[in-house]
Amino acid sequence: MRTVKYLIIYTACVLFLFANSIEKASAQVKPQKEVIRLDIQFGGRFIQRANQPIGSDIDFMNYLRDDMGENSYGVLSFGFMLAPNDKWSFNTGFSMLSDMLPNHMRIVVKRKVDSLNQHWNWGIGTILYSYPQYLNQFNQYHFQTDTGIIADLNSNYRQRTLFDIGFSVMPWFSYSYKRFQATLSTGIGINSFVPFNEQIAQKKQNSNYRREIRYETSLKPALTSHSEAEITYNLLFNKHVSLGVIAKAEFLVARRTIPYARTIYTWTTDNLLSENVKPKKKIYTKTDFSAGLFLKF
Amino acid sequence: MRIFKKVLLILLFANILRIIPGCCKCDEDLGYMSFNRMDIKNIDNSGEWAMTSYRDTMPAAAVAFEIALFDSLGYYYYSSIPELKSIGFNTAMALSCDCARPLQANYHLTNIKISTIYSISEEIEAGADVTGLFVGRSSGNSSPGNSVYQSLSSIIRQTEGKIYYDGGVESFHIFLQPEVKNTLARFVIDITLSDNSIFSDTTNLIHIVR
Numbered sequence: 001m002r003t004v005k006y007l008i009i010y011t012a013c014v015l016f017l018f019a020n021s022i023e024k025a026s027a028q029v030k031p032q033k034e035v036i037r038l039d040i041q042f043g044g045r046f047i048q049r050a051n052q053p054i055g056s057d058i059d060f061m062n063y064l065r066d067d068m069g070e071n072s073y074g075v076l077s078f079g080f081m082l083a084p085n086d087k088w089s090f091n092t093g094f095s096m097l098s099d100m101l102p103n104h105m106r107i108v109v110k111r112k113v114d115s116l117n118q119h120w121n122w123g124i125g126t127i128l129y130s131y132p133q134y135l136n137q138f139n140q141y142h143f144q145t146d147t148g149i150i151a152d153l154n155s156n157y158r159q160r161t162l163f164d165i166g167f168s169v170m171p172w173f174s175y176s177y178k179r180f181q182a183t184l185s186t187g188i189g190i191n192s193f194v195p196f197n198e199q200i201a202q203k204k205q206n207s208n209y210r211r212e213i214r215y216e217t218s219l220k221p222a223l224t225s226h227s228e229a230e231i232t233y234n235l236l237f238n239k240h241v242s243l244g245v246i247a248k249a250e251f252l253v254a255r256r257t258i259p260y261a262r263t264i265y266t267w268t269t270d271n272l273l274s275e276n277v278k279p280k281k282k283i284y285t286k287t288d289f290s291a292g293l294f295l296k297f
Numbered sequence: 298m299r300i301f302k303k304v305l306l307i308l309l310f311a312n313i314l315r316i317i318p319g320c321c322k323c324d325e326d327l328g329y330m331s332f333n334r335m336d337i338k339n340i341d342n343s344g345e346w347a348m349t350s351y352r353d354t355m356p357a358a359a360v361a362f363e364i365a366l367f368d369s370l371g372y373y374y375y376s377s378i379p380e381l382k383s384i385g386f387n388t389a390m391a392l393s394c395d396c397a398r399p400l401q402a403n404y405h406l407t408n409i410k411i412s413t414i415y416s417i418s419e420e421i422e423a424g425a426d427v428t429g430l431f432v433g434r435s436s437g438n439s440s441p442g443n444s445v446y447q448s449l450s451s452i453i454r455q456t457e458g459k460i461y462y463d464g465g466v467e468s469f470h471i472f473l474q475p476e477v478k479n480t481l482a483r484f485v486i487d488i489t490l491s492d493n494s495i496f497s498d499t500t501n502l503i504h505i506v507r
Binding site for chain 1: 342343344345356358359360361432444445446447448472473474476
């Protein structure tokens with residue numbers, strides 16, 4: 001409920017600023033020719049979430065780290081930006097982790113609202129994105145808590161891809177001077193991890209006793225604070241085309257959890273016990289840094 | 298004469314077309330068989346996976362057996378029945394398939410009854426009907442892997458209308474839930490088919506180890 005209230009207040013403020021400035025902006029700006037920008041970047045992604053002590057229920061977010069305790073990724077990104085005129089720009093891109101699957105996408109729509117002076121502009125942008133990360137060896141919870149039993153009959157490395165989908169609204173400010181341009185945007189959004197199902201099969205040694213634990217996570221939207229910064233510098237340019245370097249940073253923070261329904265089947269599927277579990281919300285952050293080249297024409 | 302040439306041309310064209318398919322196809326007709334034999338084997342379920350055992354010992358809490366029902370005439374009898382597939386040329390294929398012949402039992406399972414020859418504990422005496430103390434699991438290709446067991450009634454239900462691709466053998470494991478307190482265990486298993494015929498057999502004599 002509190003999330004919805006903040007969202008309404010924030011949206012109202014943004015709309016007010018937008019309505020005040022739109023008329024002024026349209027009177028000032030001269031239409032320009034369309035611009036297309038292609039970019040390729042490589043960088044790192046760092047996901048932070050303090051581990052919670054092992055309790056009576058599994059907290060899947062404790063397993064966002066790999067076996068080395070790290071949750072950082074190398075990310076290769078490709079971007080395409082189309083600005084049909086001076087006011088609008090549409091940006092889409094995809095990224096990939098070391099598995100080289102292009103399963104991280106983003107779509108950004110930006111509108112310039114006003115020019116503060118020759119160098120400063122501001123506007124509003126929306127971004128829809130999804131990115132993957134790995135849940136690693138979550139069965140370790142059962143190895144630690146379910147003693148006297150074979151805690152997981154699946155001997156494979158238990159890793160699954162966890163997708164986070166988000167939508168943010170972000171006012172942006174940009175500064176341009178000669179070859180240099182910097183854009184800073186910050187705003188709020190809604191994020192949710194895509195639900196998934198997992199199962200753990202267990203058996204007692206020297207016994208026929210078996211049980212199976214099935215987890216079905218559910219959608220839990222979280223209010224997020226989302227900020228981005230982008231710097232570009234034109235290295236070579238003429239009237240029609242320019243080549244330059246680009247650097248980006250992105251930061252996302254929210255209090256998040258992964259709630260789930262847990263069903264424990266003992267001996268047979270007819271003998272079951274179900275309950276809903278909601279681990280405590282904790283601060284979750286995602287930080288991205290990347291740099292690369294762009295070609296604008 | 299012209300008509301004869303045309304007909305010959307059409308027939309030739311039709312047969313040329315049959316050469317074109319490159320892949321094999323498995324469209325074997327359904328065969329029917331009757332369960333007439335039952336085998337019971339010991340199962341070693343002490344570890345992670347249940348496997349056939351030739352020992353006569355079992356842990357007290359891991360008493361398990363494999364039951365197999367099949368047609369003693371055998372799968373190869375049915376698959377070797379000559380068939381009149383078509384008149385004229387057979388379809389020419391670039392590949393040949395090793396197709397399993399689908400079989401269906403004329404009479405499916407309707408009931409399983411298990412009685413104990415030795416007492417299992419103080420409460421479960423010799424001669425008692427212990428069917429409800431057993432759970433089961435399909436074995437072979439239809440095994441659900443590492444999940445939990447099924448009730449015996451669920452195994453019985455699955456045999457109705459079942460098509461067997463693995464040689465026409467209805468095979469499943471049964472697992473005793475309570476721990477056996479006695480030093481010996483042996484069971485009589487009666488399986489009733491839908492034609493009311495009953496197969497009855499006893500398990501091997503099992504020495505319980507602790």
